[in-house]
Amino acid sequence: MAFLPMTRKEMLEAGFDTPDFVYVTGDAYVDHPSFGAAIITRILERRGFKVCVLAEPEWHDNHDFKRFGKPRLGFLISGGNIDSMVNNYSVAKIRRKSDVYSHDGKNHRPDRALITYANLARSAYPDVDILIGGIEASLRRLSHYDYWDDAMRRSILLDSNADLLMFGMGDNSIVEIAEALDSGLRAKDLVYLDGVVYKTNDISYLSDYIMLPSYKDNLEDKLNYAESFRIQFENTDHYSAKTLVEKYDDCYVVQNRPNRPLTRMELDDTYELPYERDYHPLYKDRGEHIASINEVKFSLASNRGCFGGCNFCALTFHQGRIIQSRSKESLVREAEILTHLPDFKGYIHDVGGPTANFYDTACEKQKTHGVCTNRPCLSPRCPNLRVNHEKYLDILRELRKVEGVKKVFVRSGIRYDYLIYDEDETFFRELVQYHISGQLKVAPEHVSNEVLDVMGKPHHDVFEKFRARYREINKECGMNQFLVPYLMSSHPGSDLNSAIELAEYLRDIHYQPEQVQDFYPTPSTISTVIYYTGIHPVTKKPIYVAKNPHEKAMQRALMQYKNPKNYSLVYEALKTAGRLDLVGNGPKCLIKPRRIKK
Numbered sequence: 001m002a003f004l005p006m007t008r009k010e011m012l013e014a015g016f017d018t019p020d021f022v023y024v025t026g027d028a029y030v031d032h033p034s035f036g037a038a039i040i041t042r043i044l045e046r047r048g049f050k051v052c053v054l055a056e057p058e059w060h061d062n063h064d065f066k067r068f069g070k071p072r073l074g075f076l077i078s079g080g081n082i083d084s085m086v087n088n089y090s091v092a093k094i095r096r097k098s099d100v101y102s103h104d105g106k107n108h109r110p111d112r113a114l115i116t117y118a119n120l121a122r123s124a125y126p127d128v129d130i131l132i133g134g135i136e137a138s139l140r141r142l143s144h145y146d147y148w149d150d151a152m153r154r155s156i157l158l159d160s161n162a163d164l165l166m167f168g169m170g171d172n173s174i175v176e177i178a179e180a181l182d183s184g185l186r187a188k189d190l191v192y193l194d195g196v197v198y199k200t201n202d203i204s205y206l207s208d209y210i211m212l213p214s215y216k217d218n219l220e221d222k223l224n225y226a227e228s229f230r231i232q233f234e235n236t237d238h239y240s241a242k243t244l245v246e247k248y249d250d251c252y253v254v255q256n257r258p259n260r261p262l263t264r265m266e267l268d269d270t271y272e273l274p275y276e277r278d279y280h281p282l283y284k285d286r287g288e289h290i291a292s293i294n295e296v297k298f299s300l301a302s303n304r305g306c307f308g309g310c311n312f313c314a315l316t317f318h319q320g321r322i323i324q325s326r327s328k329e330s331l332v333r334e335a336e337i338l339t340h341l342p343d344f345k346g347y348i349h350d351v352g353g354p355t356a357n358f359y360d361t362a363c364e365k366q367k368t369h370g371v372c373t374n375r376p377c378l379s380p381r382c383p384n385l386r387v388n389h390e391k392y393l394d395i396l397r398e399l400r401k402v403e404g405v406k407k408v409f410v411r412s413g414i415r416y417d418y419l420i421y422d423e424d425e426t427f428f429r430e431l432v433q434y435h436i437s438g439q440l441k442v443a444p445e446h447v448s449n450e451v452l453d454v455m456g457k458p459h460h461d462v463f464e465k466f467r468a469r470y471r472e473i474n475k476e477c478g479m480n481q482f483l484v485p486y487l488m489s490s491h492p493g494s495d496l497n498s499a500i501e502l503a504e505y506l507r508d509i510h511y512q513p514e515q516v517q518d519f520y521p522t523p524s525t526i527s528t529v530i531y532y533t534g535i536h537p538v539t540k541k542p543i544y545v546a547k548n549p550h551e552k553a554m555q556r557a558l559m560q561y562k563n564p565k566n567y568s569l570v571y572e573a574l575k576t577a578g579r580l581d582l583v584g585n586g587p588k589c590l591i592k593p594r595r596i597k598k
Contacts (some may be wrong), residue, residue, distance in 0.1 A: 001210070003031055003280050003515060004041050005052045007169070012069055019052040020044075021178070022071045024121065025134075026080035026113040027101040027292070028283060029055040031276040034296035035081055036134055040174050042273040048180055049073075055280075056103060057117065059110045073181045075121040076174075077114060077162070078134030081292070083523060084113035085148050091520040092549075093148060100291040103283055111148075116124040118160035132156070132179065133166035139524040141167045141197045141255060141401050141527045142232060142246050143215045145225065145532040147521040152218050152225065154255045155246065155358065157197055160259040163187035169304060169319055171270050171597040172259050194238065195259030199251045206254070209243035216249070222533040229529045230537040236320055239370025261305070261322045268330035274552045277341065295349060298338055299411075300331050302395065305352035305361040307377040308415055310445075311456035311526035312491065321371045325359050329509060330400060340342060341403030348405060352412030357419060357427075359392040374538070378417060379458045387418060389427035396435060410435040415457040416442045416466040432473050436481050440470070443486040445507045447493065453528065454493030454543055456524075485511070489555040490546045491519040492530040496577040499555040503570075503590055504582075508560065517557045561590045 005011040006029055011019065025037040032038055041051045052071075057064040071080075080087065080101055088111055089095055101108040110116045114136045140156035157165045164187040166173045173195040180190055191198050203209075210231055213224040225476055228246075235241035241257035262270070277297060279290040303325040306315045307518060331351070338344050350356070361367055362377040364385040377385055400406045410431060419428060431440075444463040446452055452459055457591075467483060474481050489499065506512060521528040529537045531545055548553050554576075557569035570591055574582050582590045 001297045002274070002276050003029070003269045004045065006055060006280055006282055008067055008069075011052055014050075016050045017069070018050075019068050019071045020049040020073045021051045022054050022065075022068055022121075022184070023051055024054045024057060024075060024077040024117050026056060026078070026109040026117070028103045028279060029053045030279045030293055032275070032278070032293060032296060033271050033275055033301060034299070035292075036079060036170075038275055039270060039273075040076065040133075040170055042275060043171060043174055043270065044178055046273060047175060047178065049182075053280075056108060057120070058112075059116050059120060062120045062124040065121050070125050071128060073178065074129035074131055074163075074187065075125075077117050077132045077160075079114035079117070079122060079136035080109065081135065083136045083139060084109055085111060085146075086522055088521070089148060091518045103288050103290065104288075105289070105291055112159075114156060115160045118162045120423075122161050127259070128143065128159070129164070129181065130162040131166065131187055132160055133170050133173075134164045135314075135318060137165050138167040139314050139522070141165055142212070142253060143225070143228070144523050145176075145220050145521070145528060146207045146268075146523065147528070147531075149389040149409055152215070154215060154248065155197065157199060157253060158248065158251075163198075164190060164469075166195060167197060167255070167318075168195050168258050169262075170195070170259075171262055171266065179247055191252075191254070191256075194256055197253060197255045198316055199253050201251055203245055203252050203254065203374065206243060206245065209245050209254075212244055212246045214247040216247075223535070225389050226529055226533045226535055226537040226540070228461055229524075232524075233317070233526065233537070234373040236317055237322065237370040237373070238282070238320070239368075258320060261320065261324045263266075264325065264327055267304070267324050267326050271326060271334060272330060277337075295411075295559065298341075298344060298348055299350035299352075299359075300334055300338075300348060300399075302326055302351050302356075302392070303359055304330060306358060307371070308355055308358070309376040309378055309456045311530075312488075312528075314522060314525050317524045319354065321362070321377070322366050323358050323361050325391075328391075328398055331395055332398050334503055335399050335402045335405060335590055339402065344404070346404060346406030348399060348408045350409060350411040351399065352410060354413065355415050355418075356410050357389060357392055357414055358410040360386070360388070360396040362386065364469075376456065378415070379456050381454075381458075382394075385421075387421045387423075389419075389422055389424070393427045393430060396430070402433065407437075408435060409437050409439070411437075414440065414442055414446070417462050420462065420466045420469065428469070429473055429477065432470070432479060432481065433477050439482040439484050441484045441486060445486065446491065446498070446502060448494065448498035448501050449534075451491060451498050453494045455488075455491055455527070455537070485513075486516050486517070487559060488519055490552040492527055492543050492545045494519075494546060494553065494555060495544050496551070496558075496573050499558045500574065500577055500579055502560050502589075505587070507561075507590060512560055512562050516556050518556060567591060567594065 557566035
């Protein structure tokens with residue numbers, strides 16, 4: 001069978017009665033390279049290992065974890081494509097009813113899924129190695145602030161009772177680990193590998209490492225945690241990172257340096273494995289649909305990594321700042337595969353990655369010496385930054401020529417600052433002419449330069465320059481495509497005055513967002529550390545943080561000041577900030593005065 005086994009019957013039909021690995025995931029099983037579970041299991045399959053997939057296991061007891069019998073080498077456990085707490089709760093900490101990654105679209109997975117699954121696997125087979133990975137493990141690999149507990153939590157390695165944690169993108173790590181286990185080693189022996197975190201009682205053998213503030217230190221003083229995260233953040237690059245050690249009452253948690261970036265050939269190999277590009281037939285037999293495949297089924301991943309430096313994004317902590325990209329030939333081959341899928345309509349929905357128009361490293365130095373540990377590439381712009389869209393544009397041109405392809409869209413994030421820095425406008429023009437489906441979504445996030453500095457985003461004038469040029473190029477090309485800005489409320493650094501500044505800007509451009517995103521303090525970002533500690537972990541400067549739910553509601557309402565439901569909140573915000581000059585009938589007013597009935 002083409003899909004990996006999901007049931008014991010399928011395992012026996014595949015010709016084996018004992019798996020080497022059981023891969024556990026909180027998501028439904030979708031065999032598509034946009035899903036980490038598909039990549040890791042296909043890599044193992046290519047290396048000759050027998051793998052079964054335990055998707056969305058029943059978690060009230062350990063019966064499901066015995067479905068395939070005892071795995072020969074171990075359990076590989078991931079919470080899913082998204083951290084389970086982010087997946088389960090809104091920023092208001094209200095449990096979500098839907099889940100696009102589940103078999104029926106409903107929310108089934110447990111809170112802290114990775115911890116739950118790992119402990120159930122341990123109870124099912126106490127002597128089997130438990131290895132955890134994926135985004136939930138990666139971003140919680142050392143002690144971290146948890147928004148839902150509003151407190152510091154230990155390394156997830158300890159709470160999960162796992163033997164080894166793999167962080168970052170696991171393409172190389174999983175092969176090294178699988179082959180080591182197959183040779184007779186146990187997970188506790190693999191302390192020499194890059195890209196792993198392990199626990200130990202003895203660190204006397206370590207020579208070149210950094211001792212972080214202990215977990216106890218972090219609990220006692222938030223400033224200790226800010227310093228700990230600064231060190232962690234400056235050690236996310238394979239070439240420059242040192243081993244990090246964090247002390248707990250009864251052990252040490254050791255993080256080795258991140259694994260090396262993949263070569264272009266290795267990345268091509270990963271994405272050209274024999275994926276079915278669909279969800280398992282078991283779901284179709286039950287009349288179920290996995291909604292998470294909708295946006296990615298006909299999309300192409302062209303790169304990994306991001307040097308954008310947004311402080312509210314965890315990509316740097318997970319994938320790193322060094323861009324790894326695929327070859328044009330590999331992407332064309334994948335596009336040709338898409339054209340033969342029965343439900344392909346001629347449209348490639350996206351060609352990109354974390355940032356679509358990052359195709360090469362930010363500068364030449366990164367290829368051999370790694371990234372600067374304390375210097376951003378884009379905001380502010382580094383003088384060594386190379387701005388070039390030629391290779392990415394060449395790929396898009398070749399994809400447009402593929403027989404059966406009608407249109408190639410670019411829908412993943414475009415860094416408008418990187419785009420406007422390019423003196424050659426060829427890519428900009430072709431993006432407008434060929435690769436936008438009526439509207440281009442970009443993320444200026446705010447207009448206040450003080451807030452943008454805290455976000456790690458470019459100043460507002462850069463966006464205005466881009467917006468003006470986008471409008472001009474559309475006009476020159478005889479097109480009328482819209483620009484949709486993503487904006488965020490209540491990010492650290494934003495107070496009522498800056499929220500009002502944003503509202504006035506929206507008034508001036510005659511735009512009101514349909515949806516507003518409150519800042520969400522997800523694990524292991526600079527912005528989350530600021531939210532918790534009140535200081536910037538790098539500069540140590542104090543930053544204003546809006547934590548009061550009512551103030552956050554006022555900031556959010558200001559972004560949709562035209563909505564009658566928001567009138568009272570907007571009026572209160574303007575009154576509190578001393579800006580009642582914006583209440584009236586003039587063209588610069590946000591809201592009109594209301595007569596209050598007694």
